[in-house]
Amino acid sequence: MSTVGEILQLAIETDMQGLAYCVFWAISECKVSAEENSEILDNIDYDEETIARMITKDI
Known part of the structure; x- marks a missing residue:
């Protein structure tokens, strides 16, 4: 089992x-927690x- 936070970290590290x-x-919209x-x-x-829009603005 992976957590949401682990998926976020993996996505950042692998440039996804x-x-x-x-x-x-x-x-950030409180739909899930890490x-x-x-x-x-x-x-x-x-x-x-x-x-x-977030991607375009590189937020």
């Missing part, structure tokens, strides 16, 4: 920008427009 921003967005099982990430409705 899209995944890193999706997980960061989910944490300690939760990463499987919860499959059940989130992501705001793709906001995430795309």
